[in-house]
Amino acid sequence: MKVHVLCPASSVTGGPEALHQFVDAGQQLGFDIGMVYLPEDDPDPTPAVFRLYAPRIWRDLADAPGNAVVVPETGTAQLLSLRHATRVHWWLSVEHFQLRAEAMRQAQGGGASAASPLDFVFDPRFGVVHLTQSEYARQWVERQGAPALMLTDYIRDEIVERARRLRTGPKDPLVAYNPKKGLEFTQRLMAASPPDITWVPIENMSPAEVAALLGRARAYVDFGPHPGRDRIPREAVLCGCTVITNTQGSAANGVDVPLPPSLKFDERHPLTVPQVLQRLREALTQPQRFAEPMAAYCRWVEDQRRVFFDEVFTVLATLEAQAAQRARRSA
Structure with a gap:
């Protein structure tokens, strides 16, 4: 054959x-x-x-x-x-x-x-x-x-190995996001965000620059459509980010995006913006609270x-x- x-x-x-x-x-x-x-x-x-x-x-x-x-x-x-x-x-x-x-x-x-x-x-x-x-x-x-x-x-081996080196490095109070996905809701988050949170778009970057950003950021948010098992959320958790998503597409189930419900949000709910910002505040100031689910997610990605x-x-x-x-x- x-x-x-x-x-x-x-x-x-x-x-x-x-x-x-x-x-x-x-x-x-x-x-x-x-x-x-x-x-x-x-x-x-x-x-x-x-x-x-x-x-x-x-x-x-x-x-x-x-x-x-x-x-x-x-x-x-x-x-x-x-x-x-x-x-x-x-x-x-x-x-x-x-x-x-x-x-x-x-x-x-x-x-x-x-x-x-x-x-x-x-x-x-x-x-x-x-x-x-x-x-x-x-x-x-x-x-x-x-x-x-x-x-x-x-995720190919070179990206996994690079992420392993980055995730143990120093972190900054940065929130990374993909401006090509879910930008309208992310802009609502940014508009309501306190000034001490820095939002950094993933755009006009080489793969190494994307990895460097994710290695410095404490959180990555993705409120896009999730048409399949998207790569950036997986790369983000490999680099040590706390990942927060919506419940669209593949993010709606725990097989494709194995995050706890506390890190997934429905944008249609009127209280979602303050809830996401509260979770981000926790991710930036108390990242150890999410260490266990992120470690499990990371192991899952490394086994793929x-x-x-x-x-x-x-x-x-x-x-x-x-x-x-x-x-x-x-x-």
Whole structure:
């Protein structure tokens, strides 16, 4: 069985890194798996930061009964062109899929209740195998009537090692936040915040600069949509921050974001702003109060590489069995 993993060429974001981790783990486990970059004519498709994964690169996609093709939500439509290989959809972000599905629906002039061209992924006739990067995505896919296998991701070793060095260093009364996510509510927090709390946005920074900030900050807040297991909260806890989130997306459950309820807040509640500020005050002045849950969260993040390799073996062994069955039927 050949497993083709489709990935946007030269893209440096969390999704493409997860795709590279998948190919790397599959190769190390002895499976015949490789990356197919799109567009295919990119002369140097592997970003420099991902070259450590050393992906096997295939220029052609072999649509054969014994093979499988894995796509993220950015490549859902490409599964339609397959006729023989097992179709596999890896849900890295439910929201991104929904946005694409809605855009295609509107482009075809469909109303709010009309079907999307991407709805075929849940049609049993297409035999799509579903993988989910988060428990949040798994539950969503299940509500659409399809079972799914978990295939998460992990924070790469160099980031974990750097964070270990940083988290024991001196801390400042800083609160870090991502201005690209949940900014409207974060601005409400900042407007009501006392002047002795310094808020620092994570923007226009290199990965090393982000790590340095998280290593100095005592807290990290994230009130964004949480479309999957987001990376910055995990990097923040590795660097020694107390992490505070909302209850949207994957943050709503304790599997994807294993924080105690006292560190998760519903922005819709009228008392949330003063409650979050009180928790921040405690995190800045009495960080030992949160030492135990942060240590547990940190251990969970550090164990994700091991868990991921176990998941990759389960996924590829399952695909291998299904592909063999499919090949026998077509013989």
